[in-house]
Amino acid sequence: MSQFPRSATELTLPPTPAAQPRKVLVVESNPAMAEIEVLVLANAGLEVISAPNAQHALTLARRWNPDLVVLELDLPDLPGANLCRQLRKRSPIPIIAVSLDGSPDAIGGVYAAGACDYLPKPLRSGELLDHIRVHLTAPLVA
Numbered sequence: 090m091s092q093f094p095r096s097a098t099e100l101t102l103p104p105t106p107a108a109q110p111r112k113v114l115v116v117e118s119n120p121a122m123a124e125i126e127v128l129v130l131a132n133a134g135l136e137v138i139s140a141p142n143a144q145h146a147l148t149l150a151r152r153w154n155p156d157l158v159v160l161e162l163d164l165p166d167l168p169g170a171n172l173c174r175q176l177r178k179r180s181p182i183p184i185i186a187v188s189l190d191g192s193p194d195a196i197g198g199v200y201a202a203g204a205c206d207y208l209p210k211p212l213r214s215g216e217l218l219d220h221i222r223v224h225l226t227a228p229l230v231a
Contacts, residue, residue, distance in 0.1 A: 143167035177203030
């Protein structure tokens with residue numbers, strides 16, 4: 090039996106040193122999916138903001154300094170792997186890539202671009218929260 094929580098209400102993340110909620114940037118072009126992800130993460134006690142495309146995501150990442158990024162790979166203005174590379178150049182924060190394309194080439198490409206994790210779509214709330222919890226509690230490796 091898994092020791093991970095199965096619902097957003099069971100997830101407890103350690104606070105940051107200033108007791109601020111951890112910040113997650115969701116990059117998702119589908120408005121309905123973005124809204125679901127934001128609601129799930131916010132209900133888990135995270136501070137969440139979303140971007141519908143790569144350009145908006147880069148602007149938000151610069152201004153908001155998230156602790157983690159959930160990155161859809163199929164973006165309208167830039168391939169997700171390219172955005173991942175740009176985000177990785179500015180910060181060692183965890184990047185969790187998500188996609189319907191589960192091909193080995195797509196997954197390998199996003200890991201090569203700097204993602205630390207990959208989840209297939211459709212996302213399951215509990216699994217997403219499990220992965221976020223692991224990456225937000227693990228020490229960052231620069």
